[in-house]
Amino acid sequence: MKPQVIIIGRPNVGKSTLFNRLVGKKLALVDDQPGVTRDRRMGDAEIAGLQFTVVDTAGWEDEDELTLPGRMRKQTEASLEGADAAMFVIDSRVGLTPLDEEIGRYLRENDVPIVVVANKAEGSAGESGILESYSLGLGDPVPLSAEHGEGIADLFSALWPIIGEKADAAEAAAELQDELDEDAPLGPLKLAIVGRPNAGKSTLINRLLGEDRLLTGPEAGITRDSIAIDWQWTDPKAGPDDDGVREIRLIDTAGMRKKRNVTEKLEKLSVADARRAVDFAEVVILLLDATQGLEHQDLKIASHVLEEGRALMIAINKWDVAGQIGTDTPSGLFNGIRGALDDGLAQVRGLPLFAVSAKNGKGLDTMLRAAFEIRESWSKRVPTAALNRWFDDALDANPPPAPGGRRIKLRYITQAGTRPPRFVIFGTRLDDLPKSYERYLVNGIRAKLGFDAVPVRVTLKSPKNPYNANRGGGGNFSGGSNRT
Incomplete structure (x- = not known):
């Protein structure tokens, strides 16, 4: 494993700005107000x-351990x-x-080598x-400007004697593993x-990891950054010839409220970060x-x-308290949510639905097993x-309609890509093809070709008209971008 270097300090000294500088991307949220970062975020630095x-x-922060700032400090201590x-x-x-002096005293009591960054x-x-x-007694400080990138070479000189050999x-x-993995199947599941x-x-x-890796509590909206954690899950129902170990990259995200309720700049940044995490994921x-x-926001x-084409x-x-709320039974609640999902997301009926409990672990292995299965469909x-x-x-079962007595011809289909599965249908007079017939084809792809509830994209393309004065050169087909 690569050597691990922790950034520590009081609020608003520029820790996240330094993190972004080292990873070369604006991964961590940065704002003028203190206390933006709440969970540990990891990145590949060079x-x-x-x-x-x-x-x-x-x-x-010097706060009681039961408060939110106190729990944040415990997370920081655990990171060492x-x-x-x-x-x-x-x-x-x-x-x-x-x-600063209190943090310095704490760090002097630990065995972790310290580099003071001014x-x-x-x-x-x-x-x-x-x-x-x-005066901290932790060696020579490294003066730098994380915002402007000044002094990074001096930081290299300070870190190399500590972590260079391990790096x-x-x-x-890693180079050896890359050679071995050239023909390997799909990598870690991005979930x-x-x-x-x-x-x-x-x-x-936290329940999946078996540790308090992420900050939690009764306060809504604790998570701000999208946090990615590499993890190995062992499937308890793996076959005798399978060790059951599965690689997963878990991605926690900030809660998404209704847009009209999101007024603070920081929450807007958090929601945007969560949306980018969806783009990065394979299964959500x-x-x-x-x-x-189930509410409208869901x-x-x-x-x-x-x-976005994610599974x-x-x-x-x-679910451990589902039977203690309202007058509905757990089965009634489950079936009610199932019906509401099918009505509200009619374009993808039959989405996988699970009853789980983060408190006692109910249903989590079944859910993870299904996540790998749906990725297989998404990649097929x-x-x-x-x-x-x-x-x-x-x-043959349901020919295309003939509006105005003129037949719509669908000639052939090809799969253009995967992740999500994308198909192109070639034919003539496709502008007149009803949306209902497109849905018929998409539903058939799902039901008959094993894509189940995976989002499917279908594009319709017609031959160019040789008598069209505005036609462009090259290629036999142009057209459509009807996404379903």
């Missing part, structure tokens, strides 16, 4: 060929376990504060703060958990709250996932012969 895993952490080094970030323009050191305004940082060994091992605030997304992931689990049922989130599953969380390519047999049978 400085002049030195590769390591960098971990952004919540700002260290197993770390190869830590970057203690201070604000050189402000100078040392009592909280951030915001551009110009001369940070000189006094840099000098003050020597070289990890790089050599995102989405839903409204307080549905239990972070609690669910929409987590519902059994105590709230359907909007589901529609967004399907529009979608629905899980009803807090249909043999040409089987595809054309189905197409001919579908046309």
Whole structure:
């Protein structure tokens, strides 16, 4: 494994800005107000060929452990376990504060090697703060500006003696593994958990991991960043010739409220980050709250996932208390949600639906097993012969209509891609093909070719008209982008 370097410090000293600088992307949310980061976020960092895993952490605050800031601090403390080094970030323009000195005392009591980073050191305004940082007793500080990229070479010089040897060994091992994996099947399942605030997304992931990896609590909207965690799940029902170990990249996301209710800049950034996480995922689990049922916002989130072409599953969380709410029985609640999903998402009927409990682990293995199965469907390519047999049978069973007495001809079909499955149908007069007939074809693809509830894209293409004065050169077909 790559060496792991933790970024630690009090709120608003620029930890997330440094994280983004090292990974080369704006992965972590950054804002002027303190306390934006709440969970640990990992990323692949590189400085002049030195590769390591960098971990952004919540700002260290001196609060009771039962409060939200106190629980955030416990997450930061936990991140130091197993770390190869830590970057203690201070604000050189402000100078040392009592909280900086408290963090310094805590770090001196740990065995993790520390590099003091004096951030915001551009110009001369940070000189006094840099000098003050020597009093921490943690070695020479590294002056830099995370925002402007100044001083990163000096950071390399400070980190190399600590993690260089391990980084070289990890790089050599990765190159060897790449050679072995050239013909390997699908990689780790990229599985995102989405839903409204307080549905239990972070609690669910903690249950799967078997540790309090993500910050949780009764407060709605604790998660702000989308957090990706690599994990191995062992399928208890694997066959005798299968060790059952499955690689998964779990992605926790911020809760998505109704757009009109999202007014704060930070929440808007969090929701945008969650939407990008959906784009990154292969399979998305929409987590519902059994105590709230299915709401219109859940359907909007589901529609967004399907529009992005991701494979979608629905899980009803807090099933352990489902029988204690309202007058509905658990089975009645389940069937009611099933019916509402089929009505509200008529374009994809029969989405996988599971009753789970993040509290006691009910149904989680079944849900994960289904996630791998639906990814297989989402990634499947249909043999040409089987595809054309189905197409001919579908046309024979229900020929296209002939509006105005002129027949619509559907000539053949081909699969253009996977993930999600995309098909192109060639024919003539396709502008007159009713939407109902398109739905007939898409439903047939799902039912007969094994795509079940996977989102399917169908594009209709007609031959170019040789008498069209505006036609372009090259190619025999143009046209349509009717997405279903």
